Amino acid sequence: MPFYYFHGFLMFIGFVAMIVGFITARFMKKKTWWLRLHKIVNIVGASSTFGGIIVMVIYISLTGGGHFNTIHAYLGFFIGFLSVITPVIGFLQIKAVRTRIKFRPIHRFSGRLLIILMFINIIMGLRIAGVI
Ligand code: HEM
Ligand code: HEM
Numbered sequence: 001m002p003f004y005y006f007h008g009f010l011m012f013i014g015f016v017a018m019i020v021g022f023i024t025a026r027f028m029k030k031k032t033w034w035l036r037l038h039k040i041v042n043i044v045g046a047s048s049t050f051g052g053i054i055v056m057v058i059y060i061s062l063t064g065g066g067h068f069n070t071i072h073a074y075l076g077f078f079i080g081f082l083s084v085i086t087p088v089i090g091f092l093q094i095k096a097v098r099t100r101i102k103f104r105p106i107h108r109f110s111g112r113l114l115i116i117l118m119f120i121n122i123i124m125g126l127r128i129a130g131v132i
Pocket of ligand 2: 018021022025026035038039042043045046083086087088090091093094104107108110111112114115
């Protein structure tokens with residue numbers, strides 16, 4: 001099986017987990033457990049996404065390929081950045097309440113942007129891999 005399937009698989013898990021996290025925050029706030037589920041699935045999703053990027057960077061380095069070769073790669077590294085800062089801002093939103101910085105809208109924006117960009121990059125990745 002080509003190696004990039006593993007990369008794609010981790011991204012798919014990351015995407016599905018974040019969709020579940022989004023649905024929880026958007027539609028299930030009346031449930032007492034929504035934030036716990038939102039935290040868990042999103043941290044799993046962000047870790048899977050970040051892990052998928054590391055796996056591909058290592059693979060490309062070992063096979064002597066070049067980094068930053070495609071739009072998919074550029075967008076992918078930006079997604080990696082968002083998958084680190086979005087959960088951090090999520091925690092700040094809860095912990096750092098005595099600050100003037102409005103973490104809440106920033107977290108909502110970066111979370112939504114992350115999910116949309118992941119969708120686009122998965123389609124691009126599947127095209128590069130010749131699956132679609
Ligand atoms: C949101 C989801 C995805 C992200 C964030 C992502 C991220 C990345 C990054 C950062 C690289 C470049 C690594 C480097 O230059 O060192 C890369 C390469 C690659 N990815 Fe993805 N990827 C995603 C989804 C997919 C999917 C679903 C596939 C298909 C199975 C795929 C196939 C590939 C292939 C074949 C490469 C090597 C060619 C290239 O550098 O563009 N990716 N990906
Ligand atoms: C990659 C990880 C994450 C993503 C993609 C994400 C995404 C989102 C999105 C899109 C929303 C807005 C939902 C809506 O439209 O109503 C949201 C809300 C929220 N998130 Fe996250 N989140 C992540 C991680 C976290 C973490 C780790 C925490 C806290 C520990 C957190 C705490 C919250 C809270 C408290 C809200 C409600 C804010 C509000 O009602 O405006 N999130 N998240």
